Amino acid sequence: MMAAAMGADEYGFGSVAMIATGCVMARICHTNNCPVGVASQREELRARFPGVPGDLVNFFFYVAEEVRGMLAQLGYEKLDDVIGRTDLLRPRDISLVKTRHLDLGYILSNVGMPKWSSTQIRNQDVHNNGLILDDVLLADTEILDAIDNEKVIHKTVKIYNVDRAVCGRIAGAVAKKYGDTGFAGQLNITFTGSAGQSFACFLTPGMNIRLVGEANDYVGKGIAGGELVVTPMENTGFCPEDATIVGNTCLYGATGGQVFVRGKAGERFAVRNSLAEAVVEGTGDHCCEYMTGGCVVVLGKVGRNVAAGMTGGLAYILDEDNTLLPKVNQEIVKVQRVSASVGQMQLRSLIEAHVEKTGSSKGAAILKEWETYLPLFWQLVPPSEEDSPEACADYQVTAAGQVTLQSA
Template identity: 80%
Template sequence: MLLNFLYFVSFIMGFCECKCQVTNPAIDPLREGLVMSLEVNLGKRGNILEIGPENASQVILSSPVLNEGELESLLKDPYLKAQVLHTFFNIRKGVDGSLEKALTKLCEAADEAVRNGSQLLVLSDRSDELEATRPAIPILLAVGAVHQHLIQNGLRMSASIIADTAQCFSTHQFACLIGYGASAVCPYLALETCRQWRLSNKTVNLMRNGKMPTVTIEQAQKNFCKAVKSGLLKILSKMGISLLSSYCGAQIFEVYGLGKEIIYNLGLGAEQKLLQVEFSITGVWGWILFEARVNDFLTIFGQVRGMLAQLGYEKLDDIIGLTELLRSRDISLMKTQHLDLNYILSSVGLPKWSSTMIRNQEVHSNGPVLDDVLLSDQKVSEAIEKELVVNKTVNIYNVDRAVCGRVSGVIAKKYGDSGFAGQLNLTFTGSAGQSFACFLTPGMNIRLVGEANDYVGKGIAGGELVVTPAENTGFLPEDATIVGNTCLYGATGGRVFVRGKAGERFAVRNSLAQAVVEGTGDHCCEYMTGGCVVVLGKVGRNVAAGMTGGLAYILDEDDTLIPKVNKEIVKIQRVVALVGQMQLKSLIEAHVEKTGSSKGAAILKEWDKYLPLFWQLVPPSEEDTPEACANFDQTATGEVTLQSA
């Protein structure tokens, strides 16, 4: 059993999760847990496009981590008709009992079980008696082989796979099994280890002496399962995946050191890697390590130059693609005897361009964009050059992305962050594409009459942005979403007024901008470090997650806000400070002036009625500011003073 265990460990450690952030910002599994799920469905998956109970009849698990009792319940489920398939091979039978033959028989048994109506295959390495001549197939190999066999035979949608195994105890191993097709895992040896740990004399004495919190056997097992679930969420977040169901069978792994029979014949679908080098410089020894590595690189550079000279070449560019210069060395090592180097040694032809030619080519263009049209306008260019005031109205379409970004860049390059004394008053009409009004600088006043996609006002450093719907739209502006997700991402200044609702993650990582909006989706004010946000309507869940600075004022007319706020950091209070009331009112007044908001106008008209309905979200860094602290008072001269207790 020990040899089999070590065999499995060496096998599974060859798998490495790929890293790919596909959400921006990346998912935080701690503060954004509500958008993530470890839920899995078991059973036959029917056609979701066809109406009928048979197409939606499945068993739902809250997580893929099962204990023995939960597995037993699934085995007894009359609907699933679970079939247990044992994963052993018998080395005493020679070739007939080989690992390869055992895998073939396992796949055939799985095929037969599914065709006979089983909707749940349990691949198990449990045994009442352990025999040295009957080792278990590495469970990842078994799961991957069955998963691929069912796919190739058109049966994969008819059944789910569960691994009942002693070979799974770390989060990485759970992730590998799920990634290669298992819907759930029962780690029976890990759970038994939890029980034995709890019953051991050492643990009992530590608890009895108060050196360790007292836990029951059930709690010890639950703690293990909870840790695994947290680890799985972390792995999902690194990939930008929010649902475990999207990870199951995805096979997003790189594989190191496994033979191509495993990689290809079993269809594991992972990318085989020969070498991965990673340097990290951390801690107090950072500079010493840096200098040492610089010296190492200089030595390597010298050796490379010497090799090139011996071969008769001047630079690395000259040998790109010349595989005839390479030959393999015959080294008799077990772990390298099946390594196939033909992929490296085979010639794919010489490149048309050298890397030097590629680096020196002219930067390609994506064609004319709206910013180019604006910058080619004589009045706009003169206003930038001579710091004048210009007014211009243009049409915009959803294919126009990052509009104003290049204009901002031209101004910033000439005048810096705040040196431009002119004024560009640009009005756009229509539907704006992603990142509208990004990176605005002071002196830019942008108005959009229409609607916009995601990332509005991304990274703005100054200026003003106003978004209003077109006239006679047939809907109330305060009830409609007018800008997309992740607006004001990383903003460092400026003011934004939106007559209508925004999508999710409004003002995420805002550090200095001020904004008024009439409603938002989930995660409003996420990771804010400064600035001020006013919401004149309903918000989604997880408000102020990770918010360490700035203030937020949110209107709560139906008393539903409190459960939606992430209370990990911020304090929730009414707007009790006079300066805070003044800040809130002045921003709403500016909002009404800029957008003509009927919702804002109604609030101002009955200010005494609406003010008590606002909540102020205050992170610790803002608690002693005049806007948030009720003990501050303002004198007749406008000075802010601290009242005595």
């Protein structure tokens, strides 16, 4: 009510909404040890989570009821009637040491209603972005036929940096018809040029997207499946593994799929990655932040604060100049050499796929001198993965390719 009287017409509910569903404000969200399981990936703690959606609904019902009662006491029918009504507010007549020098006069002064007050604007039509690239692609009869009848197609499309969230609507059309895993066809689309924000977001299985060029932030955001390959154009004049060709926060919240980037990524690569596999040739700060699953391979240098809040999944980082360890908080993840044969197989197979998909010269050099490069890789292992076959040397691979636990 006070915010409305001071002029606010939008209101945010943050911590109080979490408290309504069971948060006890222990202030240890970043440690994975939340005592009521709100901010933890540990199953035994998540089992303690007491909240249900109805609790939050009831909280907002009570908020609305209290606001309604206060409006009635003041003689008003709706909240809009009191927005900007600072004349309804009176400073409390109390004297406190820490507030004695506060002057609320500026906040409570009524300067009149501005010409373009937001309270005068209601029920605006949603703006139109005009024709976007996804609209063009979804109007393509070949693509529509492939989605409707689960066919395999190959397309090449020019892309520009004004084209944002490309493939998002296509993924939505596929998911609407088949769900996350039911599409049996293949949409093989190659884009050339500079992609805008959120390129190849929300991909589903069956979508194989290739970009020859570079992209902005949020590449592969929220993908649930499919394959994404990013390579630079030929004859660019620079060394691909030394150039950043995708922006920040790539693979944000991914729950599946594979991503191969011939070049470096910006900051927060694979933040909150849950299940996707990715190979990249260098990253900025905060790589693998809050990661809960999947696997990330970095064939080059990384920035600071690696694996902050990482509670699941694995990361393999090539450390040719021996500078990685100070960049990792080893209270959060264990940093070890790749000694488990299953982990070595996982690492090598992802690099082989990376070379096959991108033509990476860096990856090819690593495979050619495998025995030399393998000892230079670090494996980042959160506590939840310490007993996994990829991280634990107690497992072995049989001649038939099966993973078994070694006998004592």
